[in-house]
Amino acid sequence: MPMIEKNGQKIWQVRDRKAQFIRWAMWFFGTVAFLMAWKVISDGTEWYYVQTAPQAANDIITRAWPPKWGYINKLWGPIWDTVNIATIGTIVSLMLAVPIAFMAARNTTPSMLFVRPLALLVIVASRSVNSLIWALLLVSIVGPGVLAGVVAISIRSIGFCAKLLYEAIEEINETQVEAITATGARPWQVMVYGIVPQIMPSFAGIAVFRWDINIRESTVLGLVGAGGIGLQLNSSLNILSWSQVSLILMVILFAVVISEWVSAKVRGAII
Amino acid sequence: MLELKQLTKTYKTGDQALKAVDLTMPAGQVLALIGPSGAGKSTLIRCVNQLVRPTSGQVFLAGDEVTGLKGNALRRVRRRMGMIFQEYALVERLTVMENVLSGRLGYVGFWRSLFRKFPQKDVDEAYRLLDRVGLLHMADKRADELSGGQRQRVGIARALIQDPALLLVDEPTASLDPKTSRQIMRLIVELCKERGLAAIINIHDVALAQMFVERVVGLKMGAMVFDGGPDDLVPDVLTEVYGEEDWEATIEKVDDDDDADGDA
Amino acid sequence: MSTDLDAIVGKPWKKPSFIKNPALRWGLVILAVVYFYFAFTTIDVNWARIYRGLDRGWQFILGFANPDFTSRWSDIYAGFMESVVMTVASTVAGIAISIPIALGAARNIAPLPVYMVCRFIVSISRALNEIIVAIILVKIFGFGPLAGFLTLSFATIGFLSKLLAEEIESMNMVAPEAIQSTGSSWAQWINFGVQPQVMPRLIGLSMYRLDINFRESAVLGLVGAGGIGATLNTAFDRYEFDSVAAILLIIIVTVMSLEYLSGVIRERIK
Ligand SMILES: Nc1ncnc2c1ncn2[C@@H]1O[C@H](COP(=O)(O)OP(=O)(O)OP(=O)(O)O)[C@@H](O)[C@H]1O
Numbered sequence: 001m002p003m004i005e006k007n008g009q010k011i012w013q014v015r016d017r018k019a020q021f022i023r024w025a026m027w028f029f030g031t032v033a034f035l036m037a038w039k040v041i042s043d044g045t046e047w048y049y050v051q052t053a054p055q056a057a058n059d060i061i062t063r064a065w066p067p068k069w070g071y072i073n074k075l076w077g078p079i080w081d082t083v084n085i086a087t088i089g090t091i092v093s094l095m096l097a098v099p100i101a102f103m104a105a106r107n108t109t110p111s112m113l114f115v116r117p118l119a120l121l122v123i124v125a126s127r128s129v130n131s132l133i134w135a136l137l138l139v140s141i142v143g144p145g146v147l148a149g150v151v152a153i154s155i156r157s158i159g160f161c162a163k164l165l166y167e168a169i170e171e172i173n174e175t176q177v178e179a180i181t182a183t184g185a186r187p188w189q190v191m192v193y194g195i196v197p198q199i200m201p202s203f204a205g206i207a208v209f210r211w212d213i214n215i216r217e218s219t220v221l222g223l224v225g226a227g228g229i230g231l232q233l234n235s236s237l238n239i240l241s242w243s244q245v246s247l248i249l250m251v252i253l254f255a256v257v258i259s260e261w262v263s264a265k266v267r268g269a270i271i
Numbered sequence: 272m273l274e275l276k277q278l279t280k281t282y283k284t285g286d287q288a289l290k291a292v293d294l295t296m297p298a299g300q301v302l303a304l305i306g307p308s309g310a311g312k313s314t315l316i317r318c319v320n321q322l323v324r325p326t327s328g329q330v331f332l333a334g335d336e337v338t339g340l341k342g343n344a345l346r347r348v349r350r351r352m353g354m355i356f357q358e359y360a361l362v363e364r365l366t367v368m369e370n371v372l373s374g375r376l377g378y379v380g381f382w383r384s385l386f387r388k389f390p391q392k393d394v395d396e397a398y399r400l401l402d403r404v405g406l407l408h409m410a411d412k413r414a415d416e417l418s419g420g421q422r423q424r425v426g427i428a429r430a431l432i433q434d435p436a437l438l439l440v441d442e443p444t445a446s447l448d449p450k451t452s453r454q455i456m457r458l459i460v461e462l463c464k465e466r467g468l469a470a471i472i473n474i475h476d477v478a479l480a481q482m483f484v485e486r487v488v489g490l491k492m493g494a495m496v497f498d499g500g501p502d503d504l505v506p507d508v509l510t511e512v513y514g515e516e517d518w519e520a521t522i523e524k525v526d527d528d529d530d531a532d533g534d535a
Numbered sequence: 536m537s538t539d540l541d542a543i544v545g546k547p548w549k550k551p552s553f554i555k556n557p558a559l560r561w562g563l564v565i566l567a568v569v570y571f572y573f574a575f576t577t578i579d580v581n582w583a584r585i586y587r588g589l590d591r592g593w594q595f596i597l598g599f600a601n602p603d604f605t606s607r608w609s610d611i612y613a614g615f616m617e618s619v620v621m622t623v624a625s626t627v628a629g630i631a632i633s634i635p636i637a638l639g640a641a642r643n644i645a646p647l648p649v650y651m652v653c654r655f656i657v658s659i660s661r662a663l664n665e666i667i668v669a670i671i672l673v674k675i676f677g678f679g680p681l682a683g684f685l686t687l688s689f690a691t692i693g694f695l696s697k698l699l700a701e702e703i704e705s706m707n708m709v710a711p712e713a714i715q716s717t718g719s720s721w722a723q724w725i726n727f728g729v730q731p732q733v734m735p736r737l738i739g740l741s742m743y744r745l746d747i748n749f750r751e752s753a754v755l756g757l758v759g760a761g762g763i764g765a766t767l768n769t770a771f772d773r774y775e776f777d778s779v780a781a782i783l784l785i786i787i788v789t790v791m792s793l794e795y796l797s798g799v800i801r802e803r804i805k
C-alpha cells in the first residue's frame with residue numbers, strides 16, 4: 001500500500017495518486033457525458049407533450065383492461081407462425097454458422113490471411129444489424145410473410161452462433177486432436193472424432209440459447225410485415241385497440257416464459 | 272527398423288530442442304528414453320510421426336523416409352506408428368469403444384467412420400484388445416467416466432488396434448500411482464513382446480525403466496549422452512544425464528512381486 | 536471375462552443411443568418429423584414475388600460497393616448523433632439504477648422481500664422486447680429520443696442487474712465476512728467487501744451493454760423513438776439502397792470499434 005508523507009506524519013492510502021486521479025477523471029467525464037447527452041435528448045423532446053404523459057398512460061391502461069379475450073381465436077395462426085419463424089430460423093442459422101465458425105477459429109481455419117478475416121467480417125456484419133432491420137430488407141426483397149421472417153432471423157443469428165461456436169472451438173483440448181491425427185486419420189475424420197465431440201455441449205447450449213432469444217425477436221418481426229404475431233400487434237396498434245394489444249402482450253409474455261422454461265430444461269438435460 | 276539421422280528441431284521460439292540426434296532401432300526392441308525435463312524427449316517422439324516437423328535431418332521407418340511426407344502418404348506411415356500419451360488424450364465425450372475404434376481411422380473411409388460403421392473385423396479386434404487390457408465390461412462407458420489407469424489402458428488399445436510396427440509412448444505413467452504405473456509398463460512391454468513391436472518409451476522413473484526395457488537412451492539438452500543396457504545405468508551416468516545427486520537409492524532394484532492382474 | 540468375449544465377438548457393434556428408451560426416442564423422432572412437415576408447409580413461398588425482388592437484393596448488394604454517404608448526410612448525421620446520445624445517456628442511467636437493484640437481487644446479501652421485488656423488476660424488464668416497450672413509451676411520451684432513452688435504460692436494468700446479481704451470488708464470501716467481523720457499517724461492507732470483487736465484471740458488462748444499446752438504438756427509430764433507425768427506415772421506404780448501405784456500414788463500423796474498445800478495456804482491468 002502506497003504511503004504519503006504529510007507534515008512528517010505517514011498517512012496510509014488505499015490507492016496511489018494516479019489511480020485516484022483516474023477514478024475522479026472517470027467520474028467527471030461520465031457525469032459530463034451524461035449531462036451533455038441529456039441536454040440533446042431534452043432538446044429533442046416536446047416537453048408539453050410529456051406533461052400529458054400521466055393522462056396518456058392512464059388512458060391506455062383503462063382502455064387496455066380488460067383484454068379482449070375473444071380475440072385469442074384470431075391469434076392461434078400467428079402464434080404458430082411465430083414459433084416456426086424462431087425454430088426454422090435457428091436451425092438454418094446453425095447450419096450456416098457451423099462452417100463459418102470453423103473458418104473463423106484460429107486452430108481450424110484453412111487460411112489465417114484470407115478465410116479467417118472474411119469469416120469474422122460475416123460474423124460482425126450479421127451481429128451488428130438488428131433482426132428487425134434485416135426483416136425490413138427482406139420484406140422488400142421476398143415480400144411480406146413468414147419467409148422474410150425466417151430468413152431475417154437466420155441471418156441475424158449466424159453471427160451470434162458462429163461467434164460463440166468459434167470461441168468454443170478455440171478452447172478445445174489440442175492433445176485429443178493430436179491423438180486422432182497420430183492414428184493416420186484424414187483431416188475430416190480428425191474433425192469428426194477429435195473436434196466435434198469436444199464442442200458438442202457448447203453447440204447444444206448455443207442452439208437452445210439462441211432459440212430462446214429468437215422466440216422473443218420473432219414476436220416483433222410482424223411490425224415490419226415479416227409474419228408472426230407482430231402483424232396482429234401492428235394492426236391492433238394502428239386501430240388503437242388497446243384491449244387487443246394487451247391480450248397480445250400477455251400472449252407474448254407467456255410465450256417468452258415457456259421458451260425460457262423449455263431452454264432451461266433442454267440445457268439441463270444436455271450438460 | 273527405425274532410423275533417425277541428424278534429427279534437429281528448433282522451435283519458432285528459438286529453443287533448440289534436438290541437436291543432430293542419430294539413433295537406430297532394430298525391429299521388436301523396447302527402448303526407454305530418459306532425460307531431465309526439457310531435454311527434448313517429447314519433441315523426439317513427435318518428430319518421428321511428424322506431429323512436430325523436424326527442422327532438418329531424416330526419419331526412416333523400415334527403410335521408407337518419413338520426413339517430408341504429406342497428405343495420404345503421411346497418413347499411411349502414421350498408421351504404422353501407435354502413439355500413447357501421458358494425459359491419455361482420449362476423446363473424453365466418446366465411448367471407450369469409439370475411442371478404441373478411432374485407432375482404425377487410417378484404414379476406414381470417411382462416411383463409414385462418420386456413421387460408426389466399422390468393419391466387423393475391426394469391431395472384433397477392438398473387443399479382443401479391450402478384453403486383453405481388462406476393460407471389456409466398460410466398452411460402452413464414456414471415456415470421462417474412467418479412472419486414470421483405465422484410461423491409459425484404453426489409450427494402449429487404441430494404439431494397438433492400428434496394427435502398428437512401432438509404439439511411441441510419451442510418459443505413460445507420469446499421471447499414475449506407483450502400482451498402476453508398473454502394471455501399465457508391464458502391459459505395454461508384454462504386448463510389445465507378444466506382437467513383436469518396437470517401442471520408444473519416454474519415462475522419468477529410472478527404476479521403472481531399468482525394470483522393463485532392454486535399452487536405455489539418455490538425452491540432455493537435445494543431445495544424446497547415453498546409450499546402453501539397463502544395467503549400465505550407474506550413478507555416474509545418471510549424474511551425466513541429470514546432474515549431481517545421490518543416485519544409489521534411485522537405481523536400487525525394486526522388488527517385482529506385485530500382482531500383474533490387479534485392478535488399475 | 537473371456538466367456539464374455541466369446542459371447543460378444545462376431546456381433547455387430549452400435550454406438551449406444553443418446554436417448555436410451557427406444558419408445559421415447561422414436562416418439563421424439565416422429566414428433567420432430569411431423570412438426571417440421573407442418574412447419575415448412577405453412578411457409579408460403581411466392582416465387583414470382585421473390586424473382587421480382589431479386590433485383591432489389593442485387594441493388595442492396597451493389598449499394599455496399601458504392602455506398603452513398605452524401606445525399607442524405609444531414610439526416611444520417613443527425614440520426615447517428617441521436618443514437619450515440621441515447622446510447623450514452625441510457626447506459627449511464629441504466630448502470631446507476633442497476634447497481635442497487637443488483638444488490639437487492641442477490642440472495643446472499645439481500646433480505647427476502649427486497650430480493651423478491653428486485654427479481655420481479657428484472658424479470659419484467661427481460662421479458663419485454665425493446666421494440667414493444669418503445670412503442671408503448673412513444674404513445675405515452677410522444678415521438679423523439681426521450682422514449683428511446685427510457686426504453687434502453689429500462690432494458691439495461693434487466694440485463695445488468697441479472698448478470699451482476701449472479702456475479703455477487705457466486706463471489707467468494709471470505710473477504711466480505713472478514714470485513715463484517717470488523718464491525719463495519721452496511722455501506723462500508725459493500726464498499727470494501729463486495730465492490731472490489733465485482734468491479735471488473737461490472738465494467739466488462741457495462742461495456743458490453745453499451746455495445747448492445749447502440750445496436751438497439753439503431754432500430755428504435757422504426758417506431759419513432761429516435762436515433763438512426765428513422766433515417767434507415769426512410770431510405771428503405773424509398774428503395775435508396777446506397778444510402779441504406781452507407782447507414783449499415785456506419786453501424787457496423789461503430790459496433791466493431793465499440794467491441795474492440797471493450798476488449799481492450801476488459802483486458803486492462805483483468
Ligand atoms: N511447441 C513448442 N514451442 C516452442 N518450444 C517448445 C515447444 N515444445 C517444446 N519446446 C521446447 O523444446 C524443449 C524440449 O521440450 P520437450 O517437450 O521435448 O522436453 P521433454 O524432454 O519432453 O520434457 P518433459 O520431461 O518435461 O516432458 C524445451 O526447451 C521446450 O521449452
Ligand SMILES: [Mg+2]
Pocket residue numbers: 312313314441
Ligand atoms: Mg515431454
